[in-house]
Amino acid sequence: LCGNNNGDHHDDSLMPDGNRAQDAVELGQSWKVAAESHHCWDGCNGPCATCPGDKRAKYKVETSCGLLTHELGPFKRCHATVNPEVYLQNCIYTLCVNDGLHFLLCQALKAYADHCQEEGVTISDWRTVARCPFSCPENSNYTSCGPSCPPTCNAVAASSCEASACVETCRCHEGFVFDANECIPRDKCGCVFEGRLHRLGEEFWGDGACTKRCACDATSRRAVCRLAGCRAEEECRVEDGIQGCYPKSYGTCTAVGATHYETFDGGRFIFQGTCVYQLTGLCDKSRGLVDFQVLVQNGRWDGQLLASIALVKVKVYGKTIVISQEHPGKIMVNDQLVNLPYLGKDGKISIYRGGREAVVETDFGLTVTYDWQSQVTVSAPSTYASALCGLCGNYNGNAGDDMTMQNGQVTSNPDAFGRSWKATDIPGCVELSVVECPAMAAALRRQEVAQLGCGIIPRVDGPFRACYARVDPLKYYQSCVHDFCLFPDRGDAICPVIARYAAACQAAGGNGGFWPVIALLLTNLLLWVADVSCPANSHYEVCSQDCRQTCSSLYARLKCSERCKEGCVCDEGFVASGAECVPMSRCGCLHQGFYYKAEETFFPTKQEKCQCQVGGAVACQKTSCPEGGEGKVVDGVFQCPPATLKACVATGDRSYISFDGMAFNISGACSYTLTKTCAGDNVRPFVVKIQKDARQRRKVSGIQALTVEVYGLTLTLTRGKRGDVMVDSISHHLPAILSEGRVQVHQHGLGVLLQTDFGLVVRYDLLHHVMVTVPPSYQGHLCGLCGNYNGQRNDDLLLPSGQQAPTAKVFGSAWKTPDASCSDDCSKDDCPVCTEEKVVVLQKPGYCGILTLPKGPFGSCHQLIDPAPYVHACLHDLCLAAGDTHVLCQSIQSYATACQDAGVVIQAWRQPSFCPLNCPAKSNYSLCTNVCAASCASRRDASSCPKSCVEGCRCDEGHLFDGHRCVPADECGCFVDGRYYK
Numbered sequence: 001l002c003g004n005n006n007g008d009h010h011d012d013s014l015m016p017d018g019n020r021a022q023d024a025v026e027l028g029q030s031w032k033v034a035a036e037s038h039h040c041w042d043g044c045n046g047p048c049a050t051c052p053g054d055k056r057a058k059y060k061v062e063t064s065c066g067l068l069t070h071e072l073g074p075f076k077r078c079h080a081t082v083n084p085e086v087y088l089q090n091c092i093y094t095l096c097v098n099d100g101l102h103f104l105l106c107q108a109l110k111a112y113a114d115h116c117q118e119e120g121v122t123i124s125d126w127r128t129v130a131r132c133p134f135s136c137p138e139n140s141n142y143t144s145c146g147p148s149c150p151p152t153c154n155a156v157a158a159s160s161c162e163a164s165a166c167v168e169t170c171r172c173h174e175g176f177v178f179d180a181n182e183c184i185p186r187d188k189c190g191c192v193f194e195g196r197l198h199r200l201g202e203e204f205w206g207d208g209a210c211t212k213r214c215a216c217d218a219t220s221r222r223a224v225c226r227l228a229g230c231r232a233e234e235e236c237r238v239e240d241g242i243q244g245c246y247p248k249s250y251g252t253c254t255a256v257g258a259t260h261y262e263t264f265d266g267g268r269f270i271f272q273g274t275c276v277y278q279l280t281g282l283c284d285k286s287r288g289l290v291d292f293q294v295l296v297q298n299g300r301w302d303g304q305l306l307a308s309i310a311l312v313k314v315k316v317y318g319k320t321i322v323i324s325q326e327h328p329g330k331i332m333v334n335d336q337l338v339n340l341p342y343l344g345k346d347g348k349i350s351i352y353r354g355g356r357e358a359v360v361e362t363d364f365g366l367t368v369t370y371d372w373q374s375q376v377t378v379s380a381p382s383t384y385a386s387a388l389c390g391l392c393g394n395y396n397g398n399a400g401d402d403m404t405m406q407n408g409q410v411t412s413n414p415d416a417f418g419r420s421w422k423a424t425d426i427p428g429c430v431e432l433s434v435v436e437c438p439a440m441a442a443a444l445r446r447q448e449v450a451q452l453g454c455g456i457i458p459r460v461d462g463p464f465r466a467c468y469a470r471v472d473p474l475k476y477y478q479s480c481v482h483d484f485c486l487f488p489d490r491g492d493a494i495c496p497v498i499a500r501y502a503a504a505c506q507a508a509g510g511n512g513g514f515w516p517v518i519a520l521l522l523t524n525l526l527l528w529v530a531d532v533s534c535p536a537n538s539h540y541e542v543c544s545q546d547c548r549q550t551c552s553s554l555y556a557r558l559k560c561s562e563r564c565k566e567g568c569v570c571d572e573g574f575v576a577s578g579a580e581c582v583p584m585s586r587c588g589c590l591h592q593g594f595y596y597k598a599e600e601t602f603f604p605t606k607q608e609k610c611q612c613q614v615g616g617a618v619a620c621q622k623t624s625c626p627e628g629g630e631g632k633v634v635d636g637v638f639q640c641p642p643a644t645l646k647a648c649v650a651t652g653d654r655s656y657i658s659f660d661g662m663a664f665n666i667s668g669a670c671s672y673t674l675t676k677t678c679a680g681d682n683v684r685p686f687v688v689k690i691q692k693d694a695r696q697r698r699k700v701s702g703i704q705a706l707t708v709e710v711y712g713l714t715l716t717l718t719r720g721k722r723g724d725v726m727v728d729s730i731s732h733h734l735p736a737i738l739s740e741g742r743v744q745v746h747q748h749g750l751g752v753l754l755q756t757d758f759g760l761v762v763r764y765d766l767l768h769h770v771m772v773t774v775p776p777s778y779q780g781h782l783c784g785l786c787g788n789y790n791g792q793r794n795d796d797l798l799l800p801s802g803q804q805a806p807t808a809k810v811f812g813s814a815w816k817t818p819d820a821s822c823s824d825d826c827s828k829d830d831c832p833v834c835t836e837e838k839v840v841v842l843q844k845p846g847y848c849g850i851l852t853l854p855k856g857p858f859g860s861c862h863q864l865i866d867p868a869p870y871v872h873a874c875l876h877d878l879c880l881a882a883g884d885t886h887v888l889c890q891s892i893q894s895y896a897t898a899c900q901d902a903g904v905v906i907q908a909w910r911q912p913s914f915c916p917l918n919c920p921a922k923s924n925y926s927l928c929t930n931v932c933a934a935s936c937a938s939r940r941d942a943s944s945c946p947k948s949c950v951e952g953c954r955c956d957e958g959h960l961f962d963g964h965r966c967v968p969a970d971e972c973g974c975f976v977d978g979r980y981y982k
Contacts, residue, residue: 001031051096064105065091067130068112074124078116087112099573099585102615103554106132113168117145120165133617136170139183146171152178153189154197191216193223205243210236233382247365247381253280253392255309255376256500259298260479263393264380267402268475270482271391271418274298274913276313278421280378283389290364292316294378294390295423299325299912310912312370314360317348323358325912326925328372329579331358339578341552343593353576355565374496375503390421426911454480454494457501467505476501499566502542506565534568536958537581542566550576551587552595554616580957588612606631646776647902648675648786650690651769651894653700653880655873658787659774662796663869665876666785666812669695670822673815675772678783684758686710688772688784689817693719695826700877700887702768708754711739717752717764723963725752733963733973733980735937746932747963749900749950750893750917763901769894771901785815834879847888848874850909851895857909861899870895889915893951900928900950910951919953922966929954935961936972937980 003012013021021027029042062070068084068091070076075084091108098104109130116123125144127134134142146169149161172183179189179199190199198204198216206212206225213228230236230245237246251264262268264280274297281293292315299310311324322332330337331351341352348363357375360368365381378392386396393402403411405420456462457477464473480497534540570581577588577597588597589612596602596612603609603623610620623631649657654665659675666672669692676687687709695701706717715738716726724731725745727738734752736745742757751765759775772786782789787796797804797811805811813824834842843849850856851867851874858867874891881887892909899906908927910917917925929952932945955966962972962982973982 001027049097051093055096056092059092059095059100060088064100065095065108067109067126074126074129075112075116076124078112078119078121078123081119081121082112082115084112087115099583101554101584101587102131103587106130106615110168117165117167131615131617134168134170137182139176140170140172142169143171144168150178152197153184153186154192156192157195157197189221191221191223198223205236208236208243210243210245231383233385245383247383249382250365250379251382251385251395253378253380254500255279255296255391256374256479256496259309260482260497261391262475263391263399263402264388264395265393265397265399265402267393267399268479269403269414269417271414272298273415273418273422274911275422275426276311276424277418278390278423279312279376280380280388280390280392282384282387283394284387287387289384289387290316290362292362292366293423294368296376296391297426297912299916309370309374309376312368312376314368316362316366317344319344319349321349321351321360323360323370323372325372328924329353339588339595339597341550341595343590345593353567353579355567357565357567375500391418426914454484454498457498464501464505467501467508470508471501471504473501476504502566535580537574538568538570540567541569551582551584552576552590554587578957586614587616589616589618591618646773646789647898648772649770649869649898650674650703650785651870652873652877652891653695653702653768654876655869656785657869658785658793658796659782659789660787660791660793660796661866662787662793663872664797664808664811666808667826668809668812668816668822668824669693669701669826670812670824671817672812673784673817674770675774675782675784675786677778677781678788679781683778683781684710684756684760686756686760688762690770692822695823700768700881703764703770706762706764706770708762710756710760711742713738713743715743715745715754717745717754717766719766722752722766723747733982735932735935735980737979746946747935747961748931748946749897749929749952751897753946755946763897765893765897767890769890769897771898773901785812834875838879839875842875842878842883843871848878848891850892857907858895858899859907861895861902861904861906864902864904865895865898867895870898885915896951900948903948917951917953920965922956922959923953923961924956925951926954927951931961935963936967936969937975 003009004014011020013024013027015021015027015030017030021030025043032042058064060066062073065088067073068075068088069079078084087108090111091105094104094108095101106127109126109132113123113126122145126132127144136142145166147163148165148167148169149163150169150171170183172178175185176183177186177189179197188200190197190202192198193204193206193214193216198214200216200218200221203213203215206214206223210230211227212225214223214225216222217224233248234245235248236243238244239246253264254260254262259272260268260270276295276297279294279296282289282291285291295313295315296309297311311322311326313323314321320332320334324332327337330339331342332338333342333351340358341350343350350361352359352361354369357369357371360366365379365383367377367379369375369377380388380395384395386394388395389404389406393399394404401410403414403417405411405417407420411417411420454477457464457473457480459465467473476497480494483497484494570576573583574581575584575587577586578595580597582598586598588595588600590596591602591610591612592604594602596610596618598612598614601609601611604620607622607624608620609623610618612618646659647657648659649655651657654667655663656666657663671689671691674688674690677683677685687707689707689709690703691705691707693699693701693704702719704719708715714728715736718726723734725734725736726732727736732745734745734747736743738744743754744756745752745754747753748763751763751767751769754760754762754764759773759777761773763769763771774782774789778789780788780790783798783800788798795804797808799805799811799814805814809825816822816824841847845853845856848871851858851871852862853859854862861867870891873894874888877887877891878884892915896906896909906927909915910925910927919925928949930945930949931952931954934955935945955961958968959966960969960972963980973980975981
């Protein structure tokens with residue numbers, strides 16, 4: 001391709017046969033190295049992009065590619081030596097067809113700068129002018145003109161380096177030398193073996209046949225070798241430039257649908273427990289294999305029968321990777337929520353998106369995939385044969401002993417087998433027996449004649465007919481019918497099994513496939529079009545190569561699927577950025593192995609806050625908490641340790657906690673003055689009232705309405721009425737900015753937050769929980785059910801007259817508001833006494849006891865907020881409601897809200913099988929979210945939003961909350977004079 005170097009450029013387009021190529025494509029084809037890559041093309045893979053005149057003019061300006069030829073620019077001294085015209089044209093075309101991506105502008109300018117320096121021309125600082133920062137590793141600094149042969153750990157090789165003109169580089173600090181792309185102390189350099197440098201402690205093969213294993217000794221800094229070899233299940237070869245012992249074959253285990261397991265050895269069973277179970281993991285630790293564990297948890301459909309895997313957890317190399325339905329399109333790595341792809345710094349773990357699945361790959365051959373819905377596969381190398389255990393079996397080639405329980409005994413009972421591999425007993429999880437379908441025979445007959453549904457799998461003239469010789473359809477068909485039988489009214493229940501068979505066929509067909517892609521496309525048209533939802537600027541394809549262009553591929557070589565898979569593919573002109581498809585100009589950044597979207601804020605450490613800037617650069621600054629406290633990051637939101645706040649709480653059926661911490665019970669179901677200013681002219685007056693529900697048999701009395709009187713306004717929030725507030729009897733959509741900003745009402749998590757400019761904050765969950773906080777200036781100036789806020793608990797039950805109330809009942813009755821008649825107490829029929837036996841049961845971790853577990857999800861909150869009053873409220877309410885799980889979840893939610901409102905970082909307590917939170921369309925549950933900051937109103941001004949995060953529903957990417965639902969940004973309404981209009 002570089003021509004013949006004969007001084008005549010007219011004959012440079014010669015092919016190997018000596019003939020002149022007609023065009024560049026033919027020239028390139030003629031010099032292509034055969035079988036170098038499966039994923040390449042000679043042309044533009046479609047019509048070649050063009051660059052119209054107006055776009056050429058856009059990128060020819062001096063602030064873009066035109067900087068190359070600017071007569072007074074940083075490259076002016078080089079123009080006479082190196083003609084910049086060809087670099088200019090290349091730069092313009094590159095930016096033109098890549099939507100002006102700034103990262104590519106920097107590359108184009110660097111190409112010319114390097115050529116100039118190679119010719120010995122000194123150029124001025126162009127990086128500052130062009131906004132192209134140069135990143136250097138730790139213990140080094142940037143220099144525009146440094147040595148081309150810097151000191152390295154491999155001094156022998158460095159001595160043979162032929163120094164040229166100075167180059168743009170990073171120069172290691174004094175006493176440090178380069179080791180790969182790092183600057184390390186000279187005394188930390190490793191060993192040189194046969195001309196190659198190896199780090200201290202590194203193991204490597206000392207010959208090409210894998211018979212000599214060497215290690216770089218840290219003491220002598222010399223290579224020490226011993227005789228070694230590959231295992232029987234391995235062979236010596238080179239993969240991705242790394243010599244090693246690689247497995248000869250792989251075994252696959254799957255879990256799909258409701259919930260069908262197929263082991264490595266082909267055994268099949270159904271198990272539907274909702275606890276956390278070991279799918280597979282290393283049990284024979286004596287063979288020197290890398291340890292790993294794969295855990296799964298099943299979820300529920302409609303709170304009844306089980307249907308799918310809800311969470312997959314992979315533990316390997318000291319990292320915990322979680323893929324769950326809770327965060328579609330993303331993953332958690334060591335509790336940090338990240339976009340895909342993820343590239344481990346040491347290259348041992350790669351996680352990327354393959355079609356509709358997240359793919360976790362390790363350097364020793366383990367692959368785990370999960371589609372965030374219902375399908376899990378584990379592929380393990382043959383080196384792990386007979387060394388694994390769990391629901392996937394032992395991988396010994398014998399399906400007869402696959403149901404080996406953790407105690408070593410073999411069973412034929414799937415329930416006993418599944419229960420034996422329980423890894424974690426989470427609150428509320430159950431271990432159901434296999435659901436038998438009484439109408440199985442009828443379901444089989446119905447599906448046999450069905451043109452769609454399960455019948456499409458074995459149909460002799462169907463789209464899968466070419467697959468039958470490779471993948472037996474019978475077991476997939478039977479699993480499909482089983483799920484149809486369990487869920488006859490849910491058409492989508494059978495889709496996972498059919499999709500799994502399609503994927504198995506695609507895998508068996510190799511890279512190119514052995515059957516017409518149109519057959520799978522037919523399956524797509526009949527079954528999936530209505531169910532597959534692709535993000536904006538993308539479309540569904542049944543057989544797409546996942547090695548398509550992504551934003552991440554601009555910065556590093558990425559792992560990708562070798563075969564085609566079904567999934568969403570970005571439209572022409574867009575590239576994948578995490579789970580979105582964006583113009584290339586909106587690509588994000590790759591930082592320390594993590595990919596971040598453009599303008600995304602993240603926290604690499606607890607002391608550093610960074611933002612990915614458009615163009616690929618990352619800007620970081622130090623972050624800290626008051627008084628030297630250490631913050632935490634939850635779901636990408638940085639939180640400082642909580643400040644000590646005094647709060648008054650009304651929660652559940654009858655429980656109250658005063659500002660001074662006095663806990664008491666009032667069983668009345670009336671309207672009450674919760675708190676108000678009673679004394680002192682130097683504080684802003686206000687009144688907070690609550691209206692309790694009328695109590696019915698076996699029903700918990702919640703809070704029907706909350707009223708706040710302040711600044712001459714009367715604001716009323718009503719139970720269950722999300723997104724609106726009544727202001728002087730007129731309904732306002734939230735957020736409401738009133739009295740020139742002195743009073744603000746925002747949606748916050750699952751409830752509403754009202755705040756004033758003088759520090760009054762009222763939180764209401766729109767169910768049964770209200771929390772009021774006031775600044776210290778109100779000490780001794782308040783009265784009502786919340787007490788007088790004077791730091792003394794023994795005088796909190798004061799009547800309006802100032803006298804001490806003899807009982808809590810009398811105290812409550814005294815603070816009733818003059819409204820309709822109501823009951824001050826409840827009868828034994830309405831409020832039965834909870835027996836001691838029931839209390840013992842309800843105090844267990846699966847019920848109210850979850851609040852007090854020292855290492856449970858709320859353990860971090862115990863020192864700041866005493867859980868005891870919340871536990872008592874939970875026991876009373878749950879007993880009153882005869883164990884209603886909705887009441888249990890509301891009680892736990894109350895304590896969770898109190899903790900998060902105080903700034904405490906709690907752990908995840910909701911599970912797919914325990915208090916799941918159903919979020920509306922285009923949103924997903926988050927333990928730590930700020931609804932206001934991601935709302936339509938925040939586009940105008942987000943500065944007034946609450947600064948804390950609480951659990952709630954977070955809108956999907958590209959959507960904002962309009963007060964009731966998540967809508968595309970262009971469907972947001974208007975914000976006029978403090979009011980939001982849809």
